Amino acid sequence: MKKTALFIACCALSALTVQAKIWRVNNNTGVTANFTTVQAAHDGALAGDTIHLEPSLNTYGNLIMSKRLVIISTGQFISQNPGIQFDPKPAFVGRITISNSGANNSVIMVRFSDQIYISNAVSGVNLIGCAATAVSDGFADNNSRTGVIGINNADNIVIKNCMVNFIRFDNNSNNIIITNNIIAYAVYNDPSSDGIVSNNVIHAVGSSQGIVEALSNCSVSNNIFNKTVQAGFSNCNLSNNIAPNTGIPADNSNLQNVDMSGVFVNNNGGYLDNVYQLKPGSPAIGAGEAGVDCGAFGGASPFKLALTPPIPSIYKLSLPANPSGSSMTLIFSTKSN
Numbered sequence: 001m002k003k004t005a006l007f008i009a010c011c012a013l014s015a016l017t018v019q020a021k022i023w024r025v026n027n028n029t030g031v032t033a034n035f036t037t038v039q040a041a042h043d044g045a046l047a048g049d050t051i052h053l054e055p056s057l058n059t060y061g062n063l064i065m066s067k068r069l070v071i072i073s074t075g076q077f078i079s080q081n082p083g084i085q086f087d088p089k090p091a092f093v094g095r096i097t098i099s100n101s102g103a104n105n106s107v108i109m110v111r112f113s114d115q116i117y118i119s120n121a122v123s124g125v126n127l128i129g130c131a132a133t134a135v136s137d138g139f140a141d142n143n144s145r146t147g148v149i150g151i152n153n154a155d156n157i158v159i160k161n162c163m164v165n166f167i168r169f170d171n172n173s174n175n176i177i178i179t180n181n182i183i184a185y186a187v188y189n190d191p192s193s194d195g196i197v198s199n200n201v202i203h204a205v206g207s208s209q210g211i212v213e214a215l216s217n218c219s220v221s222n223n224i225f226n227k228t229v230q231a232g233f234s235n236c237n238l239s240n241n242i243a244p245n246t247g248i249p250a251d252n253s254n255l256q257n258v259d260m261s262g263v264f265v266n267n268n269g270g271y272l273d274n275v276y277q278l279k280p281g282s283p284a285i286g287a288g289e290a291g292v293d294c295g296a297f298g299g300a301s302p303f304k305l306a307l308t309p310p311i312p313s314i315y316k317l318s319l320p321a322n323p324s325g326s327s328m329t330l331i332f333s334t335k336s337n
Contacts (some may be wrong), residue, residue, distance in 0.1 A: 004322075021046070025091075037061045038071070038093050045069055047102070055089035055131040059113065063093055065099035072309045073110040076131035077273050078162065081306040092133055098122050098154075109309045119152040129307040130162040135184050135205050135271040147184070151176060161296075161303050163273055164227075169193050180301045182276055191216040191234060197286065199299035201264075201276045203227035222288035224295040226260055226267055226276075240288045258283055263295075274305055 025041045028032035031054075035041040038060040041051045045067065053073040054062055063071075073091035095114035097107070105124035108116070113133040118125055131146030147165030151157055151173045158177045159167060169176045169189040176195030178187060184205040187197060194217035202213075206227040213231035220238045229247025239252035242263065248254045260267040263282050269275025277297050278284050284294040296303035 020048045020050065022052060023051045024052055027056050027058050027060065037064045041070075042067060042069065053091035053093070053110065056091050057089055060091065060093050062095045062114070062278075063097070064100075065096065065098045065103040065106065067102050068104060068106050070107045073109055075129065075131075075307040075309060076111050077306050080272055081274060090131075098125060109307075111307075113146065115150060117148075117150045117152070118154045119150075120154070120159060122154045123156045125154070126158045126160070127162060128158070128160050129304060129309055130159075130164065131307050132164045132184075135165060143332060160301055161307065163271075163307060166244055169195060180296050180299060180303050182273060182296050182303065184271060186213050188214045189216055189218070190214075194218060194306045198222050199292075199294065199296060199301075200224075201226055201296045203229075204276060205271050222292065222294045222299060224263060224284055226264070240294065241282055242287065253287070253289075255283060255287060273303065273307070276303075 006068045021033060023041050024033040025035045025038060027036040029121065033054065035044060038053060039053065039062065042063060042065060045051060047068045050070040050072065053071070055074050066324050076090050078090055090111050092111035094112065096108065096110070096112060096116045099120040099122060100117045101122055103125065104122060107126045107128060109129045111123055111131045111133055116127060116130065127149060128225055135147065141335070145166065149159055149164055149167045151169035153171040153173060155174045159181060160179050160275065161181065163182045165184045167178055167183060168189065169292055170190045170193055173193040178195060178197045178200060180199045182201045182204050185203065187202060196219045197215065198219070199222045201224050203226045213229070215231065216234040216237045216238055220233065220236050221240050223241045225241065225243040225247065229243045231247050238249055238254060240254065241248050242255045244256050244258055244260045246256050248256060250256055263278065263284050264275060265277050265279050266275040276295065278293060278295060286293060288294045
């Protein structure tokens with residue numbers, strides 16, 4: 001009986017795998033792909049399909065989602081992290097809006113130039129390795145600032161291994177997991193919402209005066225506040241965090257008044273991922289719960305340099321300078337990631 005049930009389950013899984021399709025999106029001149037915009041790819045795909053955004057200097061446009069999809073682009077900071085991907089052009093979109101429950105449980109791994117906005121009781125969306133195209137100063141709201149992930153009345157959202165300007169979750173947004181991210185300015189919520197904020201670098205690019213946080217009903221642990229903390233923590237459990245001032249409590253293994261110049265490879269490195277790796281002898285090494293490292297590169301899901309998606313990539317390509325005849329030999333190296 002157990003063998004029969006297992007066989008049926010395996011057949012069902014195989015059927016789902018066969019039915020799901022990968023769609024190529026490329027808007028480069030002379031390249032033939034399934035689609036040239038992300039919205040057209042979304043509209044032409046079926047629930048469960050995967051959309052690959054290939055390297056390009058041009059945006060693939062905005063996206064309004066109403067289907068459960070996997071959408072993957074090519075990361076960020078590729079030139080600054082050599083040896084990860086040969087083509088340095090990082091595919092990107094504009095604004096992503098997810099307010100239709102048909103998109104529940106989607107996985108989004110993209111570079112974006114505007115915002116990702118999730119609302120209207122959507123649930124289960126995973127944002128993994130998403131990156132804002134550039135830093136944007138000033139405080140955030142859900143309508144004007146770029147580089148924002150905004151969540152409004154949505155549940156069970158995971159934001160992991162991302163590099164963005166702001167993250168905010170409001171209006172009964174529950175079980176929001178924010179882990180192993182590099183956040184240029186701030187993460188905050190309203191008292192009706194709750195979540196987990198762990199193993200992040202926060203204020204990666206913030207001014208020396210710091211950004212005012214307001215976190216409620218959250219577990220806040222293993223984070224590194226790179227700039228001065230001016231925060232309001234309401235009904236939060238804070239432990240094993242690091243800050244350069246007294247903006248976090250002194251108990252629960254939090255570390256106050258830490259000299260940040262000794263924490264990262266370069267704590268003033270700006271909007272770049274690899275500078276927020278821990279330098280040898282950093283006080284953040286082993287300072288997290290259960291002895292893990294604090295910050296984005298520690299814990300169970302360490303930040304991936306260049307926000308590399310979990311798909312194969314070509315990281316080396318060699319072409320002959322002067323091809324002869326009707327054929328040529330090329331040499332390329334790949335990684336599974």
